[in-house]
Amino acid sequence: MDTRERLIETTRELLWERGYVGTSPKAIQQRSGAGQGSMYHHFHGKPDLALAAITRNADELRERARTAFDGPGTVTDRVTAYLRRERDALKGCPVGRLTQDPDVMADPDLRRPIEETFSWLTATLAGLLAQGRADGELDPALDPQATAAALVAVVQGAYVLARAAGTADLYAQAVDGALALIRPHRQKENH
C-alpha cells in the first residue's frame, strides 16, 4: 500500500474513532507512518484528506448495505440481514457519527457524502418494504418511507445505546425489538 493510500486508510480509522474535530494531522501522520511533507504533498490539508476518507467510508457502507438488501430470501429476511449484519456495535457507525461533528456539518463538501448516504439508504430500504407490502408479506397499512426511516434510525440509535452501556448487547436488543415489530404477527391473522 503506497503512502497516499495509507494516509486515507488511517484517516478513515481516526475519523471513526475520534471524529473530525478530534483528529489532528499529526495523529494521522504518526499512525500512518507518513511524514509531514508527504501528507501535504498528497493532500491540500486536513479537509481534503478527510473528504477522501469520508467518501470511502460512505461508499463502503453503501456497498455493504446493498449486499444485504440484494440477498436471498423474503423482504423480511433481507431487512433482518441488514439490521443484524456483522457490526462493531461499540465503534458506532463511521458515517453516522460524523453528523455530530460541527466542522463536518459546516463544510458542504464534507457533509454531502453523509447526506447522500442516508438519503440513499432510506430510499432503498423504503423500496424494499414497498415490495414486501405489494407481495402481501407485510402489513398493507405499513408506510414504506416512514418505516424505512424508523429502521435506519434504530440502527443509528442502537449504536448510541451500545456505546452508552458499554456493551454490544444493547445493539442487538434494540434491533431485535424493531424486527419483532415489523415481522408478520401470525397470532393475529384470521386463520
Add this chain to the structure above:
Amino acid sequence: MDTRERLIETTRELLWERGYVGTSPKAIQQRSGAGQGSMYHHFHGKPDLALAAITRNADELRERARTAFDGPGTVTDRVTAYLRRERDALKGCPVGRLTQDPDVMADPDLRRPIEETFSWLTATLAGLLAQGRADGELDPALDPQATAAALVAVVQGAYVLARAAGTADLYAQAVDGALALIRPHRQKENH
C-alpha cells in the same frame, strides 16, 4: 445568574453544539463572559466543569422524559407524547451526542451520567410498555425490554437522520414510522 452558574450553562450549550473535544476553555470563557481566572477559580479544569454541565443535561433530560411518561392517557398516548415531545431535532440529543466523544467515553466520571441516563430511560419505558401489555392495550407478544430499547434507539437515530438531511422532517418521519408499528393494529384484530 452568578459567574459559576453562567459557566455551567454556557458549557452545557457548547457541549451540545460542539461536543467535549470541540469545546475549549477559551470558548467557554468568551461566551460566558467569565475570565480565565474565574473559570479556574470555580472549577479545577475542563473535565470538572464538563462534569457539572453533563450532569445537569442528564438531569434535565430525565425530568422531561418523566413528565411525558407520567402524563395523561393510555400507555400508547404517553409513549407517543414522549417520542413527539417538542425537540430541537437538528441540534440532536445533548446526552446522546456525548457517546460519540472519545474523551468523554474514556473518562469514567464523565461517562457515568450518560450511561445512567440511558439505562434509566430504557428501564422506565420498558416498565410502561409492560403495563400496557398487562392492560391488554398492547400486543401480548411484545417484549417490553427490547421494544423499549428500540424506541429509545429510534429517537437517537432520528436525530442522526434529521441532521444528515438538514431538516427536522426526518425526525418526525422516523418517530411516526416507529409509533405506527407499536400502535394496536385494529384491522387485524378479530372483531
Add this chain to the structure above:
DNA sequence: GTCTATATATGGATAGAC
C-alpha cells in the same frame, strides 16, 4: 473572586532542501 502574565504542547500549515 477576578485579572493579567506566563508557560508548554499541539493544531494546522508553508518553505525549501534533498
Add this chain to the structure above:
DNA sequence: GTCTATCCATATATAGAC
C-alpha cells in the same frame, strides 16, 4: 515524493497581583 525547519494561533493550564 519525502524530510526538516519554521511559523502563528490555540489548548489548557499555573502563578501571583489586586
